[in-house]
Amino acid sequence: MTIRITKKQDALVHFDKSALQQNLEHDRAKARLLDPSDPFLRSVGISDSAGNIKPSRQDKYKQVEEFLRLLAPTLTSAIETGHIKAPTKEKPLSIVDLGCGHAYLTFAAHQYLMSQGMFVKVVGVDVRQESRTRNAAIAKELGISSTIEFRAEEIKSSAIDYVDVAIALHACDTATDDAIAWAAQNGAKVLLVAPCCHHDLQSQIKQSPEPWGLLTKHGLMKERLADLLTDALRAQILKIIGYRTDVIEFVGGEHTPRNIMIRAVKTGTKPDQIDIDTYHQMLAQWKVKPILAELLEDEITTSKQS
Numbered sequence: 658m659t660i661r662i663t664k665k666q667d668a669l670v671h672f673d674k675s676a677l678q679q680n681l682e683h684d685r686a687k688a689r690l691l692d693p694s695d696p697f698l699r700s701v702g703i704s705d706s707a708g709n710i711k712p713s714r715q716d717k718y719k720q721v722e723e724f725l726r727l728l729a730p731t732l733t734s735a736i737e738t739g740h741i742k743a744p745t746k747e748k749p750l751s752i753v754d755l756g757c758g759h760a761y762l763t764f765a766a767h768q769y770l771m772s773q774g775m776f777v778k779v780v781g782v783d784v785r786q787e788s789r790t791r792n793a794a795i796a797k798e799l800g801i802s803s804t805i806e807f808r809a810e811e812i813k814s815s816a817i818d819y820v821d822v823a824i825a826l827h828a829c830d831t832a833t834d835d836a837i838a839w840a841a842q843n844g845a846k847v848l849l850v851a852p853c854c855h856h857d858l859q860s861q862i863k864q865s866p867e868p869w870g871l872l873t874k875h876g877l878m879k880e881r882l883a884d885l886l887t888d889a890l891r892a893q894i895l896k897i898i899g900y901r902t903d904v905i906e907f908v909g910g911e912h913t914p915r916n917i918m919i920r921a922v923k924t925g926t927k928p929d930q931i932d933i934d935t936y937h938q939m940l941a942q943w944k945v946k947p948i949l950a951e952l953l954e955d956e957i958t959t960s961k962q963s
């Protein structure tokens with residue numbers, strides 16, 4: 658697009674048709690996974706009665722879509738490589754959404770994966786009883802209560818007895834750590850976690866190892882650095898305890914500033930000594946101990962010994 662100002666100070670806008678064509682092709686190539694008129698999107702309040710995404714829910718819709726865009730191939734690949742067993746009707750894939758809130762992602766994962774022919778049993782966990790009541794009523798209305806369930810529980814004390822895949826979208830602050838720890842301790846083979854705000858390390862960082870004081874003397878940058886440090890340590894802990902882990906951007910920053918995803922697949926590979934050493938050096942230099950290190954202390958120690 659180019660803008661030219663005329664002598665009369667009018668703006669003349671010219672659109673380059675080839676660029677428009679490219680954009681349209683891009684949109685077409687990235688077809689939606691979730692049909693906005695799907696009844697579940699209306700029930701959860703993302704779409705209106707005419708089947709259009711509500712303006713106020715566009716960002717959440719996009720977050721959920723992009724989350725699914727990563728979840729689906731991660732599951733397929735984990736099944737193909739034998740890291741998770743191929744699900745059957747009798748033994749569906751157990752997916753647990755931790756800190757599910759209004760369950761946009763929980764329902765979306767259920768509906769999308771079922772539509773792709775994957776047998777799943779999905780459980781949404783949230784500490785709030787009113788979330789459970791609302792979500793369970795929607796499941797009933799949609800006639801899917803046999804394959805989707807909601808529980809009002811603290812993540813860390815959830816009594817769910819079996820999990821293949823743990824997902825969490827913006828579980829507040831250290832609830833993300835509870836989700837990772839719970840998933841690892843209960844044998845989840847795949848974790849997809851998009852963290853929310855972090856306060857744990859930010860409050861622990863009193864003095865930075867120099868020359869990092871250059872960044873931490875500015876509140877805004879200290880906050881961002883603490884966020885990165887938190888997620889880097891989360892990823893490293895998962896690696897140490899036997900998960901192949903990567904950190905990716907799951908959705909554009911215009912849809913949420915919380916757009917990092919930690920993706921981990923349990924391979925059981927023992928960490929290299931350097932992975933353990935750099936992790937401990939990082940804690941020592943910054944004089945911090947993240948909550949996840951406390952929660953998974955035994956697992957971290959055991960992986961080192963074996």
Ligand SMILES: C[S@@+](CC[C@H](N)C(=O)[O-])C[C@H]1O[C@@H](n2cnc3c(N)ncnc32)[C@H](O)[C@@H]1O
Nearest residue numbers: 756757758783784810811812826827828829832
């Ligand atoms: C920011 S909301 C995100 C909800 C949903 N995942 C989404 O993306 O729309 C975080 C949710 O986590 C829940 N939560 C926070 N701490 C929790 C905990 N320790 N155990 C269970 N749920 C928790 C809150 O009640 C809230 O519904």
